[in-house]
Amino acid sequence: MPELEPRPGDLSSCLRDWSGPTPLLVRSGGTSSRSRDPVLWSLDLRTHCRELQLSDDGHRVRVGAGVTMAELQRHLAPAGRSIPTGLSGLPGAGYLLTGGISPLSRSQGLAIDRILALEGVWGDGEPLVLTAEQSTSADGHASDAWRGLLGAAPFLAVVSAIELRTTPRQPLQIARALVSPDQLAEWIQRAETWPDGLSLQWFWSERIEILLVAIEVDAPSVQAWAACQPQLARLPGAVVERIDGLEALPPFGALARCPLQRAPVAQEVLGLLAPAWGAATPALIQVARQAMAQRPDPGCALASQQLGGATARVPATATSFVHRQAIWKPWITAAWPAADPAARQRSLAWLLQLRDQLRPHCPGVHLAQLHDHLPWHGWELKAAFGDWLPGLRRLKAQHDRHRLLPGL
Template sequence: MRQPLGGTPLMVRSGGTSSRCAADQHWTLDLRRHQQFRYIHATQEVEFGTGLSMAALLRQLQAFDRAIPIGLSGLPGSGFVLTGGMGPLSRTQGLAIDHITKVEGVWGSGAPFTLNAEQAQLEPSNAAAWRGLLGAAPFLAVVTKLRLRTHAVSELRLRRGWINPSELPAVIALAEQWPESCSLQWTWGEMLEIYAVDCGPPSTPSPSLQALDPFLKACSGGGVQQVRDQLDLPAFGQYGMQTTTNAAPSGATRSHSEVLGRLGPVLTDQAEALIEQLERHMRQRPHPACRISAQQLGGATARIDPDRTAFVHRDAQWKPWITASWTPGDVEGRWRSLAWMERVNDDLRASCPGVHLAQLHDHLRGHQQELSEAFGSWLPELRHLKSNLDPEAKLPPL
């Protein structure tokens, strides 16, 4: 970090699932050798190197019957944690960043650091840096090691299947009445798949998944499945295909993509009009892999003070995201898909005004507006923090 770079920003690769792990005329810092793992029995925390994928981390934690909440895939690395970390268990257990207790790495200036939650509370000078690391770390530092609180592994219940797009508003309204132990995810590609998870106690399962009977009763295999833990959840968006969470479908066509995530409140009153808009966009999608998806938030994610982390949208109940895809090497196809993503984004903005920067888009038009919608009134303070910690702007710009 102290050496001059031929091109900035520096690209950083952990899990390798982001479009900004590499770029022409830029250096990539590959963290895959940071594979350390240590479970701390006394505090039930895990300390690990940021080269581990979420699946690899959970597999090692299984030996201790512990886990952290991950997303809908085990493929991402620590970028998933550092940019928020949302998944099917978020409503019960909170965001991944809410579990962080210690961070090690190197600031953009080249200065190494170790910072923990206690230091942030006791020393005001560290409070801003700590907040920045919890949700905006890619702009400030290269993180090499994390320590997180863990939870006991718990059995899950899953229900998934295809529905008609016209039924989605009713399913959303139903999910917005569910207890925190249940969450709804949906993804709309060739077909519209719903994916509902209940992480409540097995002894008292919620009737919420059974309430999906009117929508899934005609769907083959649409019953409730018992799942041992997060790693055993089937792949999201691939219902009816024989595949696992960490494997692509056999014969899948390779594509490149960009993903843009938004955040918003309950949708009940707006859902029908919004889904009609999205259905028009889906009819016009320029590539078969373009899709629109969403996952449910709220519950534990909303009980954290917005000023505590860089994730300021604590009132968000939904995170919809848009996947723009194209065939590798198809320059015109790329621009068509990105233009489609922008149009969908414009229609989502009214009902979902916030942005979740799970992927960085400093190379795309609209980056500045995304930053404003992601960090809100805290953005000037974040920019000031970056000027101190990354004065030569070697990391992604703000």
């Protein structure tokens, strides 16, 4: 894969003078398959976009796009501050710019809801310096440019630095255990009644792992957490522990995978968004049970995070994350050995079949991974951005006139 390692000051001339193949890809953390390609060029921000600067009071942090979420949390922890990051510390700025769903999103919102300023260049090479204060009117209405970048930046611009509002680092109570499909359905229905400070995540591979995360100082969540303990204690592999902050979360899905299973060599991940499943949950889990029994590769998996609460209290028109009423983010992982096109085709067909089976109850898409190289990208864009998609396309025509970045 051909790569460039530009400094922030070189990004403008790099895009203005670009004459190579398009789209031009961007790599920050590198967890998305679309951050690297055997033919297309990538701008690798991990070498020179490494800024990490915490304000004197600790309430704001400036982050270079090449900093991973694990590095960010380690920088904030000694000051007693935090950001609601996700279940993995590996992603870079892509996590922050495409939404940023966390086990604490129900109480602290999405990562994009904490962005205060952005720097970089638009797709046409024009400098980009925007702040939330300048981009939001007195009545709370965000400019189209600000709204577009919060959730859809990879289509419009190369962001080199982000300023974020931090939050106090909070001790958490967490629990992990293995469950059966029927038990998973029960936990999902139970979680839909929980207070905002308690969330459920689950990962389905060889086995099904659940992860509960509770904010220790939140009284309603502590009460709901205590009510879960008798049932948790009876589950196989149950581990209940206290951690100092999100940076100490154990590897998600480790209990669900066979210990000898080889790591996936190549994969694609499709994130969906769904309202509460309620009484439909058992039927959905039965669909998942059948699909998981037919997965073509051991690396194929189904997982989910819980939303709601604070994520729903931000207007749908404030950012490009329009599915503010979503309660669940299920994601499907298709995996296959590298350089095996037949295996790739089987795994992607399996992903699409499961997607179609879940779609009646999972109408939205979370574009944390880009798929502009796949034939279903058009459907994905409509499911992700809904009525806001024409607005994003107008922004792209204005700021990425030569369509150097992934297509909308």
